[in-house]
Amino acid sequence: MAIVTGELGPRVRWAFSDRDGGMSGAPYESSNLADHVGDEPEHVKANRAALAAAVGVEVAHVVSMAPVHGNDVGHVLGISAEPVPRVDALVTTVTGSALLVVAADCVPVLLGDSEAGVIAVVHAGWRGVLSDVVGTTIAAMVDLGAEPRRTRAVVGPAICGQCYDVPRDRFDLVVAEAPAAVAVASEGRPGLDLRAAVVERLRGLGVASSLHAGCTSESANLYSFRRDGLTGRHGGVITLLPVTVLS
Protein backbone atom coordinates (compact mmCIF):
# COMPACT_ATOMS: atom_id res chain seq x y z
CA MET A 1 0.00 0.00 0.00
CA ALA A 2 1.30 3.41 -0.87
CA ILE A 3 0.53 5.41 2.24
CA VAL A 4 1.21 9.12 2.61
CA THR A 5 1.35 10.60 6.10
CA GLY A 6 1.39 14.08 7.57
CA GLU A 7 0.58 16.21 10.61
CA LEU A 8 -1.92 18.97 11.34
CA GLY A 9 -0.08 20.38 14.32
CA PRO A 10 1.88 18.59 17.07
CA ARG A 11 -0.99 16.35 18.29
CA VAL A 12 -2.70 15.43 15.01
CA ARG A 13 -1.41 12.80 12.59
CA TRP A 14 -3.07 11.70 9.34
CA ALA A 15 -2.54 9.15 6.59
CA PHE A 16 -4.10 8.46 3.20
CA SER A 17 -3.86 5.21 1.25
CA ASP A 18 -4.31 4.43 -2.43
CA ARG A 19 -5.26 1.04 -3.90
CA ASP A 20 -1.80 -0.51 -4.15
CA GLY A 21 -0.01 -3.10 -2.04
CA GLY A 22 -2.88 -4.55 -0.01
CA MET A 23 -4.50 -7.93 0.56
CA SER A 24 -7.73 -7.72 -1.46
CA GLY A 25 -8.34 -9.63 -4.68
CA ALA A 26 -10.34 -8.63 -7.77
CA PRO A 27 -12.42 -6.53 -8.14
CA TYR A 28 -11.25 -4.89 -4.92
CA GLU A 29 -7.52 -5.09 -5.55
CA SER A 30 -5.76 -4.45 -3.52
CA SER A 31 -6.01 -2.08 -0.54
CA ASN A 32 -9.77 -1.85 -0.15
CA LEU A 33 -10.77 -0.25 3.18
CA ALA A 34 -14.56 -0.65 2.89
CA ASP A 35 -16.54 -3.32 4.73
CA HIS A 36 -19.77 -2.77 2.77
CA VAL A 37 -18.71 -3.71 -0.77
CA GLY A 38 -18.48 -7.51 -0.51
CA ASP A 39 -14.73 -7.89 0.09
CA GLU A 40 -13.32 -10.47 2.52
CA PRO A 41 -13.53 -9.02 6.07
CA GLU A 42 -10.06 -10.31 6.94
CA HIS A 43 -8.56 -8.55 3.94
CA VAL A 44 -10.31 -5.30 4.82
CA LYS A 45 -9.06 -5.58 8.39
CA ALA A 46 -5.47 -6.15 7.24
CA ASN A 47 -5.65 -3.18 4.87
CA ARG A 48 -7.08 -0.97 7.61
CA ALA A 49 -4.38 -2.18 10.01
CA ALA A 50 -1.66 -1.07 7.59
CA LEU A 51 -3.20 2.39 7.30
CA ALA A 52 -3.73 2.69 11.06
CA ALA A 53 -0.14 1.63 11.72
CA ALA A 54 1.02 4.58 9.63
CA VAL A 55 -0.38 6.90 12.32
CA GLY A 56 0.71 4.62 15.17
CA VAL A 57 -2.73 3.21 16.01
CA GLU A 58 -3.98 -0.37 16.43
CA VAL A 59 -6.72 -1.34 13.99
CA ALA A 60 -9.03 -2.03 16.97
CA HIS A 61 -8.89 1.69 17.77
CA VAL A 62 -10.10 2.75 14.32
CA VAL A 63 -13.68 4.05 14.26
CA SER A 64 -15.47 4.05 10.91
CA MET A 65 -18.89 5.21 9.74
CA ALA A 66 -21.66 4.09 7.39
CA PRO A 67 -22.39 7.19 5.29
CA VAL A 68 -25.81 7.95 3.82
CA HIS A 69 -25.00 11.14 1.86
CA GLY A 70 -26.49 13.29 4.61
CA ASN A 71 -25.03 15.94 6.90
CA ASP A 72 -25.24 14.31 10.33
CA VAL A 73 -22.09 14.15 12.46
CA GLY A 74 -21.33 11.22 14.76
CA HIS A 75 -19.71 12.21 18.07
CA VAL A 76 -17.26 9.43 18.93
CA LEU A 77 -16.99 9.04 22.71
CA GLY A 78 -14.90 5.87 22.74
CA ILE A 79 -13.53 3.02 20.73
CA SER A 80 -16.16 1.06 18.80
CA ALA A 81 -15.76 -1.93 16.51
CA GLU A 82 -19.05 -1.22 14.74
CA PRO A 83 -19.26 1.59 12.17
CA VAL A 84 -21.24 4.62 13.39
CA PRO A 85 -24.50 4.29 11.40
CA ARG A 86 -26.15 6.92 9.19
CA VAL A 87 -23.57 9.70 9.49
CA ASP A 88 -21.29 11.34 6.93
CA ALA A 89 -18.88 12.81 9.43
CA LEU A 90 -17.22 11.85 12.71
CA VAL A 91 -15.78 14.08 15.41
CA THR A 92 -13.89 13.19 18.56
CA THR A 93 -11.68 14.39 21.40
CA VAL A 94 -10.64 10.86 22.40
CA THR A 95 -6.87 10.52 22.32
CA GLY A 96 -5.49 7.32 20.83
CA SER A 97 -8.53 6.69 18.67
CA ALA A 98 -8.45 7.07 14.89
CA LEU A 99 -11.29 8.19 12.64
CA LEU A 100 -11.59 6.56 9.20
CA VAL A 101 -13.23 7.94 6.06
CA VAL A 102 -13.40 5.90 2.85
CA ALA A 103 -14.43 6.98 -0.64
CA ALA A 104 -14.26 6.22 -4.34
CA ASP A 105 -15.04 9.54 -6.11
CA CYS A 106 -16.68 11.37 -3.17
CA VAL A 107 -14.46 13.81 -1.24
CA PRO A 108 -12.78 12.52 1.94
CA VAL A 109 -11.72 15.27 4.36
CA LEU A 110 -9.54 15.04 7.47
CA LEU A 111 -9.70 17.90 10.01
CA GLY A 112 -7.87 18.77 13.20
CA ASP A 113 -7.43 21.52 15.77
CA SER A 114 -4.30 20.30 17.53
CA GLU A 115 -4.42 22.92 20.29
CA ALA A 116 -8.04 22.18 21.24
CA GLY A 117 -7.57 18.43 20.76
CA VAL A 118 -10.46 17.97 18.33
CA ILE A 119 -10.35 15.89 15.14
CA ALA A 120 -12.93 15.03 12.50
CA VAL A 121 -13.47 13.27 9.17
CA VAL A 122 -16.02 14.09 6.47
CA HIS A 123 -17.43 12.20 3.47
CA ALA A 124 -18.84 14.65 0.91
CA GLY A 125 -20.47 13.77 -2.38
CA TRP A 126 -22.79 16.10 -4.28
CA ARG A 127 -25.56 15.57 -1.74
CA GLY A 128 -23.14 16.35 1.08
CA VAL A 129 -22.05 19.55 -0.64
CA LEU A 130 -25.71 20.47 -1.12
CA SER A 131 -26.57 19.81 2.55
CA ASP A 132 -23.35 21.47 3.84
CA VAL A 133 -21.88 18.48 5.65
CA VAL A 134 -18.62 20.47 5.91
CA GLY A 135 -20.41 23.27 7.77
CA THR A 136 -22.19 20.93 10.16
CA THR A 137 -18.89 19.19 10.91
CA ILE A 138 -17.05 22.43 11.66
CA ALA A 139 -19.95 23.45 13.92
CA ALA A 140 -19.64 20.13 15.78
CA MET A 141 -15.89 20.71 16.20
CA VAL A 142 -16.53 24.24 17.52
CA ASP A 143 -19.00 22.79 20.06
CA LEU A 144 -16.08 20.71 21.38
CA GLY A 145 -13.73 23.69 21.66
CA ALA A 146 -12.14 23.92 18.23
CA GLU A 147 -11.57 27.26 16.53
CA PRO A 148 -11.92 27.39 12.74
CA ARG A 149 -8.89 29.63 12.29
CA ARG A 150 -6.75 27.11 14.18
CA THR A 151 -8.28 24.12 12.40
CA ARG A 152 -6.50 22.63 9.40
CA ALA A 153 -7.78 20.23 6.78
CA VAL A 154 -6.48 17.74 4.24
CA VAL A 155 -8.85 17.21 1.31
CA GLY A 156 -8.27 13.81 -0.27
CA PRO A 157 -8.67 12.44 -3.80
CA ALA A 158 -12.01 12.77 -5.59
CA ILE A 159 -13.42 12.77 -9.09
CA CYS A 160 -12.55 16.03 -10.87
CA GLY A 161 -14.92 18.42 -12.60
CA GLN A 162 -13.81 17.39 -16.07
CA CYS A 163 -14.61 13.72 -15.35
CA TYR A 164 -17.75 14.25 -13.28
CA ASP A 165 -20.48 15.12 -15.77
CA VAL A 166 -23.93 15.37 -14.22
CA PRO A 167 -27.53 16.01 -15.32
CA ARG A 168 -28.35 19.69 -15.76
CA ASP A 169 -30.86 19.70 -12.89
CA ARG A 170 -28.28 18.32 -10.45
CA PHE A 171 -25.72 20.83 -11.71
CA ASP A 172 -28.14 23.72 -11.15
CA LEU A 173 -29.07 22.48 -7.68
CA VAL A 174 -25.48 22.13 -6.46
CA VAL A 175 -23.96 25.27 -7.98
CA ALA A 176 -26.79 27.36 -6.51
CA GLU A 177 -25.45 26.35 -3.08
CA ALA A 178 -21.78 25.99 -4.00
CA PRO A 179 -20.75 28.17 -6.96
CA ALA A 180 -17.15 26.94 -6.69
CA ALA A 181 -18.33 23.52 -7.93
CA VAL A 182 -18.95 24.84 -11.46
CA ALA A 183 -17.02 22.81 -14.03
CA VAL A 184 -17.21 21.86 -17.68
CA ALA A 185 -17.00 18.12 -18.31
CA SER A 186 -16.15 16.34 -21.54
CA GLU A 187 -17.98 17.44 -24.67
CA GLY A 188 -19.11 20.59 -22.87
CA ARG A 189 -21.50 18.82 -20.52
CA PRO A 190 -22.22 20.28 -17.07
CA GLY A 191 -19.65 19.12 -14.53
CA LEU A 192 -19.20 19.39 -10.78
CA ASP A 193 -15.87 19.97 -9.05
CA LEU A 194 -16.75 18.74 -5.57
CA ARG A 195 -13.24 19.24 -4.18
CA ALA A 196 -13.29 22.89 -5.20
CA ALA A 197 -16.65 23.25 -3.45
CA VAL A 198 -15.30 21.66 -0.26
CA VAL A 199 -12.12 23.76 -0.26
CA GLU A 200 -14.11 26.96 -0.84
CA ARG A 201 -16.57 26.10 1.96
CA LEU A 202 -13.67 25.47 4.34
CA ARG A 203 -12.04 28.74 3.30
CA GLY A 204 -15.29 30.60 3.91
CA LEU A 205 -15.41 29.17 7.42
CA GLY A 206 -11.79 30.23 8.05
CA VAL A 207 -10.27 26.74 7.77
CA ALA A 208 -7.04 26.37 5.79
CA SER A 209 -6.78 23.22 3.71
CA SER A 210 -4.38 21.40 1.46
CA LEU A 211 -5.11 18.91 -1.30
CA HIS A 212 -3.85 15.34 -1.30
CA ALA A 213 -3.69 13.27 -4.52
CA GLY A 214 -5.67 13.86 -7.69
CA CYS A 215 -8.65 12.69 -9.72
CA THR A 216 -9.96 9.25 -8.78
CA SER A 217 -11.35 8.58 -12.25
CA GLU A 218 -8.05 9.38 -13.97
CA SER A 219 -5.74 7.63 -11.49
CA ALA A 220 -5.30 3.87 -11.91
CA ASN A 221 -4.01 3.63 -8.33
CA LEU A 222 -7.21 5.08 -6.84
CA TYR A 223 -10.71 3.61 -6.64
CA SER A 224 -13.45 5.15 -8.77
CA PHE A 225 -17.02 3.95 -8.43
CA ARG A 226 -18.05 5.84 -11.52
CA ARG A 227 -15.28 4.23 -13.58
CA ASP A 228 -15.41 0.69 -12.16
CA GLY A 229 -18.79 0.11 -10.50
CA LEU A 230 -18.20 -2.79 -8.08
CA THR A 231 -14.86 -1.87 -6.54
CA GLY A 232 -13.13 -0.98 -3.28
CA ARG A 233 -12.53 2.24 -1.41
CA HIS A 234 -9.35 4.14 -0.55
CA GLY A 235 -9.37 6.45 2.43
CA GLY A 236 -7.78 8.40 5.20
CA VAL A 237 -7.36 8.20 8.96
CA ILE A 238 -6.65 10.88 11.51
CA THR A 239 -5.60 10.44 15.12
CA LEU A 240 -5.16 12.60 18.19
CA LEU A 241 -2.05 12.13 20.31
CA PRO A 242 -2.08 12.70 24.08
CA VAL A 243 -0.79 16.00 25.45
CA THR A 244 2.84 15.51 26.30
CA VAL A 245 4.26 17.27 29.32
CA LEU A 246 7.46 19.03 28.36
CA SER A 247 10.13 18.85 31.02
Ligand SMILES: [Zn+2]
Ligand atom coordinates in the same frame (compact mmCIF):
# COMPACT_ATOMS: atom_id res chain seq x y z
ZN1 LIG B 1 -10.71 13.71 -13.72
